[in-house]
Amino acid sequence: MNIHRIASSFSKAFILLISAMMLTQAAQANEPGSKKILVYISPVEYTHSVSLTNAYYQYWFFQGPTIEHAAAQILGAQFEGVSMCEGTSTGNTLIWLKPTMFYNPLMGVFYGKITANVYSGSGKYLSSYVGRSEKTGFIDVYPMQSIDAVYKLTMQNVADKMKTDPAFQVAMNESRPGNEAVTPCGLVPILQGPKTSIIDHFY
Numbered sequence: 743m744n745i746h747r748i749a750s751s752f753s754k755a756f757i758l759l760i761s762a763m764m765l766t767q768a769a770q771a772n773e774p775g776s777k778k779i780l781v782y783i784s785p786v787e788y789t790h791s792v793s794l795t796n797a798y799y800q801y802w803f804f805q806g807p808t809i810e811h812a813a814a815q816i817l818g819a820q821f822e823g824v825s826m827c828e829g830t831s832t833g834n835t836l837i838w839l840k841p842t843m844f845y846n847p848l849m850g851v852f853y854g855k856i857t858a859n860v861y862s863g864s865g866k867y868l869s870s871y872v873g874r875s876e877k878t879g880f881i882d883v884y885p886m887q888s889i890d891a892v893y894k895l896t897m898q899n900v901a902d903k904m905k906t907d908p909a910f911q912v913a914m915n916e917s918r919p920g921n922e923a924v925t926p927c928g929l930v931p932i933l934q935g936p937k938t939s940i941i942d943h944f945y
Contacts, residue, residue, distance in 0.1 A: 782931075788806035799882045801885045803885075817837075828928075837860050854877075856873045863925065873896040
């Protein structure tokens with residue numbers, strides 16, 4: 743009997759501890775010093791390289807570092823409280839950046855695309871913004887400089903669309919109720935996102 747009482751007491755204590763931790767996280771997310779925007783980039787972008795090719799040359803690179811640099815520089819200059827996602831971090835707005843790069847060897851043009859899926863701090867899908875840009879260059883002559891430049895222009899295109907959307911401004915600055923659950927930014931990939939079609943997979 744005593745064992746059952748001890749087990750019951752332990753279970754109640756454990757539940758109270760978990761509840762307290764969730765409420766603490768929610769309270770911290772609403773503090774003035776908390777981040778308003780957390781940027782998530784898939785780990786795959788740092789470990790899986792992509793290639794750009796022409797008739798005689800192939801250039802491989804990782805999109806993660808250049809996208810992270812573009813986001814920190816462009817979004818950091820346009821909005822207050824921007825930070826990169828660190829697993830369990832929480833914020834008012836979560837942004838998942840999905841980059842795509844294409845090179846046209848006949849035209850000698852780099853084409854960049856960034857899809858930014860935006861979620862509330864509680865994990866509710868809000869909207870998507872698609873940025874595009876292009877730049878002439880050659881993949882065998884300082885290609886990374888062209889790639890960096892294209893992604894900065896593309897990120898600026900995304901930021902401009904965010905700034906002109908009143909709904910995004912509200913989501914970024916809105917305070918959540920203290921008892922509302924928060925979603926760690928590292929869980930963004932499992933959140934329900936926008937409906938897509940096969941057309942969305944083409945540039």
